[in-house]
Amino acid sequence: GEAHYDVVVVGSGGAGLTAAIQAGESGARVLIVEKMPVPGGNTLKASVGMNAAETRYQTLKGIRDSKALFYEETLKGGHGKNNTLLLHEFVEQAPQAVDWLAKHDIVLSDITITGGMSIDRTHRPADASAVGGYLVSGLLKNIHQRPDIEMMTDTSVSGIEYDDGRVTGVTLLNEQQESFRVQCHSVIVATGGFSANQKMVVSYRPDLAGFVTTNHPGATGSGIALLQSIGAGTVDMGEIQIHPTVEQTTSYLISESVRGGGAILVSQKGERFINEMDTRDKVSAKIIGLPEKSAWIVFDQQIREHNKAIETYLSRGFVVSADTPEALAEKTGMDATRLQATLACFNQVVANKQPDPFGRTTALRQPLSQRPFYAIRIAPGVHHTMGGVTINTHTGVLDENQQPLAGVFAAGEVVGGIHGGNRIGGNAVADIVIFGRVAGENAAKYALAHR
Ligand code: ADP
Structure with a gap:
């Protein structure tokens, strides 16, 4: 039976x-x-x-x-x-x-x-x-x-x-x-x-058409339909999170633990533009508002040594690394003077416990000063419903x-x-x-x- x-x-x-x-x-x-x-x-x-x-x-x-x-x-x-x-x-x-x-x-x-x-x-x-x-x-x-x-x-x-x-x-x-x-x-x-169900995402949020997703292909929402067919109610269906730090060629998520370990976000110009430890919706919105609609997450060797996930990013080949901030700027097309000034200012905030110009109060762990320096180009992707x-x-x-x-x-x-x-x-x-x-x-x- x-x-x-x-x-x-x-x-x-x-x-x-x-x-x-x-x-x-x-x-x-x-x-x-x-x-x-x-x-x-x-x-x-x-x-x-x-x-x-x-x-x-x-x-x-x-x-x-x-x-x-x-x-x-x-x-x-x-x-x-x-x-x-x-x-x-x-x-x-x-x-x-x-x-x-x-x-x-x-x-x-x-x-x-x-x-x-x-x-x-x-x-x-x-x-x-x-x-x-x-x-x-x-x-x-x-x-x-x-x-x-x-x-x-x-x-x-x-x-x-x-x-x-x-x-x-x-x-x-x-x-x-x-x-x-x-x-x-x-x-x-x-x-x-x-x-991962783009049609369903866009049906609730037309503004998310064309965004990559961080999710596995099985994230199609079939369980919602299953439950609706026996009478279940739903709530907040239009609330869809885009995660700010997604590598766009692989849709690979760069973990929030990298910023939590002390990393910063900089624009193509080489400047910070937000409190990196603000919530995902706010950080994503700021990145989308940049002229390039993308940014760089920048960190150093010390952060790498405390975060195993970074080894995966390195092996996937999308991390730019260089021995000096100038060299990093050259490889990423950023303005070297501005990137250096950005790092100097951030390092002062961290070392002297000064107020951060962007209002960041958390994950100010240690100056970004241990070579090599690293950068990953990121932009938002659909992440959580x-x-x-x-x-x-x-x-x-x-x-x-x-x-x-x-x-x-x-x-x-x-x-x-x-x-x-x-x-x-x-x-x-x-x-x-x-x-x-x-x-x-x-x-x-x-x-x-x-x-
Ligand atoms: P959660 O984080 O809520 O546990 P996950 O996305 O990690 O959700 O896991 C959900 C799992 O359910 C996925 O492995 C997905 O393939 C599976 N799944 C989705 N729809 C069905 C279905 N109709 N029948 C069986 N498995 C399903």
Whole structure:
């Protein structure tokens, strides 16, 4: 007969994998369904880290932080549009989520900062490599150890059977386009965002036509359509984030941790033009306003040595390097005198703790003075879709009248509302771990009660 599970998880990014582990630990038999050949989704590309306030790793480093401040700064960064109930839950559960990862051998003990935050609260792997690959491989290791979790790749969920107010199963489509069904009592939709679906992006935001995207090709928004077809409501669909620092020939994202480590942005003229640690929406808008619609991210050897992601950029061949600022200016076509003056001024701000002319107050770590010097040409790219389906604080998917669809849960980028009008760097990884756990626990509870 047909295969039967308690919980089906749709999508194997950070939200889906976390949810599956939590559901397994809560006593459920779980199937993860992933449409791409490999698990990990867009989470594999997450670079900077996971935000959380009042964690033990902050304490160990002597960083004093508060949940209230984290809440306030996230809300301000989101233009006050965030769903405050979800945001409250998010901030409250963030430190436990960091501990939960540590218990699963995923240790985020290095800490940096992102735009819009006033305190170092972005947790990263101890060796300062990108967070995404580390997180996904750590979660997969846990999943492979659990006999109660199975996974199918190259298979997409094409329908959720929702009859008489309950989930009875899902329809799957394999690589050979064969359709089959499995039975389940609850479903967790963790299909990510729709940044790679240009038609869908442009339908909500015509101004984003022609922009590159940082996302993997699976970020098509199919989960939103799946849930809408059984009555789910959506929110903030036009809120789409463009990330300011994307290498345009490869669509490769230059991690915010480079600026968090002390890098600056300069125009083609060789001048700074913004507080680099402002929020992504503001930095992107300023770059688009430059005559070239692009800029350079400039850093030195010391920053390179503290950020493993930079090795990848070097090996991909799009980093310009030179032994002096003059030589860097020559190679990038900047004005050498202006670039030198820019660096001298910035270095004075850092060394003498003077007020920054652009109002930068964070990530003023050390002067940019250790050769070689580096530059990467960047411009904005479509990065994150803040909008998505509506959920309650238990991750229960809500219909248009705010009523939960029994047995239907969602977590991660497919969900709308948490980030409001602009997502803060480091809050997506936090989102998927925090609400992935909530979804796993509640979907398991629901399934076990309806066995
Ligand atoms: P999140 O960060 O919210 O976890 P990701 O983008 O990392 O989101 O992961 C979402 C995953 O869901 C991707 O691997 C994507 O290929 C997968 N996915 C999207 N739609 C479907 C679908 N209909 N069926 C199965 N998998 C899907």
